Amino acid sequence: MSQSPSHSPRYFGLIPAAGVGARMGKEFPKQYLPLAGKPMLQHVLDTFAASTLITHTFVVVSADDGYIAAMMAAAPHLADRVTVLYHGGDSRHLSVLNGLAAMRGRLRDQFSDDDWVLVHDAARPGLNVTLLERLMAALKEDDVGGLLALPVVDTLKRGASTDGERVKETVPRDALWAAQTPQMFRYQLLQRALSYALDNAEQITDDASAVEMLGLQPRLVAGSPRNFKVTLPHDIELAELFLKESK
Ligand SMILES: Nc1ccn([C@@H]2O[C@H](COP(=O)(O)OP(=O)(O)OP(=O)(O)O)[C@@H](O)[C@H]2O)c(=O)n1
Numbered sequence: 001m002s003q004s005p006s007h008s009p010r011y012f013g014l015i016p017a018a019g020v021g022a023r024m025g026k027e028f029p030k031q032y033l034p035l036a037g038k039p040m041l042q043h044v045l046d047t048f049a050a051s052t053l054i055t056h057t058f059v060v061v062s063a064d065d066g067y068i069a070a071m072m073a074a075a076p077h078l079a080d081r082v083t084v085l086y087h088g089g090d091s092r093h094l095s096v097l098n099g100l101a102a103m104r105g106r107l108r109d110q111f112s113d114d115d116w117v118l119v120h121d122a123a124r125p126g127l128n129v130t131l132l133e134r135l136m137a138a139l140k141e142d143d144v145g146g147l148l149a150l151p152v153v154d155t156l157k158r159g160a161s162t163d164g165e166r167v168k169e170t171v172p173r174d175a176l177w178a179a180q181t182p183q184m185f186r187y188q189l190l191q192r193a194l195s196y197a198l199d200n201a202e203q204i205t206d207d208a209s210a211v212e213m214l215g216l217q218p219r220l221v222a223g224s225p226r227n228f229k230v231t232l233p234h235d236i237e238l239a240e241l242f243l244k245e246s247k
C-alpha cells in the first residue's frame with residue numbers, strides 16, 4: 001500500500017443488493033420497491049452518501065441486474081459517492097466476498113487493509129445517519145469490530161420438531177440480541193473471516209458470524225427498530241411509516 005504509517009483508516013460502505021427478494025414475492029427484486037417516494041436501495045445509498053465520515057460506498061448487484069442503471073441515472077447526486085459492482089453471488093455471503101475483491105480492484109492504492117468496511121443490507125432502508133455514525137463512533141478504537149443489534153424483548157419459544165405449531169420449550173432470552181446491519185470490520189479481517197467460512201462450508205447469514213468462527217467476539221452496539229429488515233409483504237407499511245418520519 002502506498003499510504004504513510006500515519007494514515008487514518010477510512011470507512012467504506014459495502015451494500016449487498018444482489019438478492020431476488022423471494023419472500024417479498026414481487027415480480028422484481030425487493031431492493032427496487034418504491035418506499036416513501038424512492039426505491040428501497042436508494043434510501044440506503046442516500047444515507048451512506050450523507051455521512052461525511054464515509055469515504056465512498058460500493059453496491060453489489062447481480063451481473064444481470066436490469067434496474068440499477070435507471071435508479072442511478074435518476075439520482076445524479078450519488079454519482080461521485082457510489083460505485084456499482086456487478087459481482088453478486090448466489091448468497092449474501094458470496095455477494096459480500098465478491099464485493100470486497102471488486103472494491104479492492106477499484107480502489108487500488110487508495111485503500112489499506114486496515115480500512116473499515118461497513119456492510120449494510122439493501123433491505124434495511126430505515127438506517128439513518130445518526131445510527132450509522134453511532135456505530136462508527138462506538139467501534140473506531142475496537143480491536144475486532146461489531147454490529148448494530150437489538151436486545152430481544154419477547155419471550156422465546158422453540159417449536160417441536162414433529163409439529164412446529166406446538167411448543168417444545170421456552171428459550172431463555174438472557175443476553176440474546178437480534179443482529180442488524182451495518183456490520184463493521186477492518187477489510188483484512190472481514191475478507192479472511194468470510195473466506196474461512198466459505199472454505200469450511202459453513203452457512204452463515206451475517207458477516208459477524210464469520211468473524212466469530214475465528215474465535216473473536218464482535219461488539220454489540222444498540223440499533224433501532226426502524227432499522228428492521230424488509231422481508232415480507234406486510235413489512236412495507238411499517239417501512240413507509242418509519243421512512244416518512246424525519247430521518
Ligand atoms: N445472493 C444474494 C442474496 C442476498 N443479498 C442481499 O443480502 C441482503 C439481505 O438478504 P435478504 O433480506 O434475505 O434478501 P433476499 O435474499 O433478496 O430475500 P429472500 O431471502 O426473501 O429471497 C439483501 O440486501 C440482499 O439483496 C445479496 O446481495 N446476494
Ligand SMILES: C[C@](O)(CO)[C@H](O)COP(=O)(O)O
Nearest residue numbers: 121179180181205206207229
Ligand atoms: C445480515 C442480516 O440482516 C442480519 O440480521 C440477516 O441475517 C440477513 O438476512 P437473512 O434473512 O437472515 O437471510
